[in-house]
Amino acid sequence: MAGVKKIPMRKCLGCMQSKPKRELIRIVRNAKTGVIQLDTTGKVSGRGTYFCPNEDCFRKALNKEKLEKALDTQVTEDDIERLREEYDKIGK
Numbered sequence: 001m002a003g004v005k006k007i008p009m010r011k012c013l014g015c016m017q018s019k020p021k022r023e024l025i026r027i028v029r030n031a032k033t034g035v036i037q038l039d040t041t042g043k044v045s046g047r048g049t050y051f052c053p054n055e056d057c058f059r060k061a062l063n064k065e066k067l068e069k070a071l072d073t074q075v076t077e078d079d080i081e082r083l084r085e086e087y088d089k090i091g092k
């Protein structure tokens, strides 16, 4: 319909609910470096997944198997630790 803006929706990996993309935080496997990181700019290219910016969803999303499936790559404990650190920085 003309004049109706579609809000891009994405599913949170934690609670599995669809929410407006801009309300979620993106986890991405950087296509250039291969590093799994938080994407606070929304501009990192690569395969990504999303979670709600709260501790509960973040913790659920940090599940190794869930992440591996979502990002279609291997996820190590180091990756999870790094995401944890990056998220803690955002929260401060």
Ligand SMILES: [Zn+2]
Binding pocket: 012, 013, 014, 015, 016, 017, 051, 052, 057
């Ligand atoms: Zn959520």
